[in-house]
Amino acid sequence: MTDLFSKFDPLIQQREGLLATGVRDPFSLVMEEVKSPTVAVCNGRETILLGTYNYMGMTFDPDVIAAGKKAFDEFGAGTTGSRVLNGTFRDHRDVEEALKEFYAMDHAMVFSTGYQANLGIISTIAGKGDYIILDIDSHASIYDGCKMGDAEVVAFRHNDVEALEKRLKRLPPEAGKLVVLEGVYSMLGDVAPLKEMVRIAKEAGAMVLVDEAHSMGFIGEHGRGVAEEQGVIDDVDFIIGTFSKSVGTVGGFCVSNHPKFEVMRLVCRPYVFTAALPPSVMASSATSIRKLMHGSNKRAHLWENSKTLHKGLRDLGFQLGTETPQSAIIAVIMPDLERGAMMWEALLDNGLYVNLARPPATPAGMTLLRCSLCAEHTAEQVQDILKRFAAAGRATGILS
């Protein structure tokens, strides 16, 4: 008998090798208590959270929690059904209304997660004979959406406008084309040149989908994302987003002005063949989205945090993923996985949680300590974070 698990042996060995050096497993952390959007207890120790994507700190917003509790009491614990059968409650419709208000768009469709939103929309709209043109550093959910569909997939170099243009020109002019971009790329926290890319895609007759998972609520005048910030949101056909970042709950969505968009509810399998989210989650999400529409002060503070941390880390001597702070993500580049894991553990021992990211999730085989800031981080916490980075960097020898 061939053991079907033998293909995972290299990964099992790499993991065992890493743990044999004595570092704690970076992928099995437990938060024993969560005290606020920025503080939790891990391994019995109070820890500043700097790796949660909780950009706007909505997880503990009193209105968000109250709305969820009320819906929990009135509508019960779960939906036990698909959106198209018995799983659409009042608050599922309401959260879709909230999204249409937030983006000023005609249609909104809520999925159970952001992953499923990408999986569903991409695999359904690009079919046999169509082309998907995507950035090589696209998120796994985008690649999985491509794999699930029957379209031809063409990749271009990360954020390279000319590479996109060349490839679009080589495709058959009459073929259906979907260009898939992200506003903020989550590994390095860099922003896409959407202004140029969306224009080029439109000139080539392509439809454009932009995943704004890491920019919603924070980037753009109304927090609609990078496409809004760069003035091209009206030319974007589909925006994909998530509730598990700035909104502070869980769920995914697609908003669009396409006149036939509602047919997606009948043909999109990751929407049809899964259970709808619980009503409490929907009520919390709707409240959070409407509050984010008025979040400009929080957005301003988050930018301050991002700039302070970026400058502080660079001044300490760390190598960062971007030259300038472009989003609420700041990636610290580690020399290799082993030292990355050491540094990650040293930070945790100093009461600071960040994400350890490694290939294949990262570009160019990099090991990263990825920091995501929150609008609820105080200026003092950011200074504290920098002190802990300095201490851990010296303890591990990454800083000299």
Next chain:
Amino acid sequence: MTDRQTTFDKVAELIEPFNKKGVALSDATTFQHDLEWDSLTVMDFVAAVEDEFDIIITMNMQAEIENVGQLIDAVIKLGS
């Protein structure tokens, strides 16, 4: 010189900067095992081939191409 040989020579030229170990090239040379390329190298190389021949090699096609000979055949087919 045949057209196929011309294409082979051109592709060999494009492989050269990525051929760190100086592996001798034939139709049977595989990208993953003989040249030991990772996914990033593959991407850079594919982009170079696409630009040189003004073609598109989709990721669907790339999954079927394991060795130099298969690539030459694909390039000739796509360019015709």
